[in-house]
Amino acid sequence: MLTVRFFSLIREALDCEELQVEHNAAMLTVDDLKVSLVGTGGDQWREALYQPNVVHALNQRVVNTDHPLKDGDEVAFFPPMTGG
């Protein structure tokens, strides 16, 4: 299983904080996970996950979308950070 988390306006757009997603052999990268999420969720999810500047974190580190996935990973999607 993968844990998928959403923050800030992506969380609000999807009305979803966290999902558990089955990890399968075809889901090689973060990109593949996004395709799978949009396949299930439809246009609203496409719009939220493919807006410009979405940040992708894998196990709490920012990564590129071609980063490989493995079972048990935690993936998060969020807009650019605005701390301080």
Add this chain to the structure above:
Amino acid sequence: MLTVRFFSLIREALDCEELQVEHNAAMLTVDDLKVSLVGTGGDQWREALYQPNVVHALNQRVVNTDHPLKDGDEVAFFPPMTGG
């Protein structure tokens, strides 16, 4: 009269904190005051007042030694400042 003040190692070298000096018409600038002080004080004063980097203040503002003097002025001699 002029008030002349000395600080830090110049004060220590001269063993003098403050002097009152008669202001006369020939004492046009801070330079003239220095010449007069050395004339009275001798070598020890020459060494202290002409060492490199002496800072000159007139009425509590740093000035060049060619700055004009007038009766009632306060002149101070000190080494480079080391605050903070």
Add this chain to the structure above:
Amino acid sequence: MSVLVQESPFSVDSQLRILLASNRGAGLVTFTGYLRDFSEAGAIEALELEHYPGMTERVLEELGALAARRFGLRGWRIVHRYGRIEEQDPIVWVGVLADHRHEAFSGCQFIMDTLKTKAPFWKKEFMRDGRVVWVQSKLDDTEREQAWQEDVYE
């Protein structure tokens, strides 16, 4: 642990005492960020800070350790709130100790500039006129953070 991420308000005095209890240095620089009462969107009543628990602490710990190595800091502490912030409350406090003032200033500014774009916080502004606005990241902030990266290779 030199990082504190909490929902409740904190006291700047106490945080400073914690930093000084374990570290000494000739120069101390602190930054405190307060809620701005006005933004590009108008007059602000309150702020809500969302964050990514776990990742936040990790990013801040790594950031402090990096600053300590890069600027030779004697000590550092980073405190950040999340949740709802009312007017005039401090949001963030960073304190750094160094042997020389220039390192202390640079270390503190580096931490703040990097934290702005690298720590997973998101600000939502509650405006006086009733609107609720997610704060957009500023190009300015990204540029400041990147300037520190270029600095490494100079």
Add this chain to the structure above:
Amino acid sequence: MSVLVQESPFSVDSQLRILLASNRGAGLVTFTGYLRDFSEAGAIEALELEHYPGMTERVLEELGALAARRFGLRGWRIVHRYGRIEEQDPIVWVGVLADHRHEAFSGCQFIMDTLKTKAPFWKKEFMRDGRVVWVQSKLDDTEREQAWQEDVYE
């Protein structure tokens, strides 16, 4: 009056409260300078700070006002001790408030860099081995101060 020059120790907490009582800003940067326990001359036991009463206050007032204009500060306060300083006591405290953090950092650093070479203080170090040494001004400090002057014409 935002300048305090005094012989007795001061509390950083109290000074901060005084600054915040009259001014607000989104960013606060403070610098605190402590007695260094080691210098080029060796291990230090205590420090004696001589100053030029009257001129000191005037220079610091003008410096704070200049920093406020140059960096658009919302508030500032400069506190400096003179006389004998024992180990771990703060010598100098500068706090500045601004709308943006970058102005606050620059304003505080400008005040410190300028104060070092323009405020009439002279430090005498009492070493652990019994020697007494007047601190020499550092070329480094002069260069930092001059860099701010060049900055004006950039």
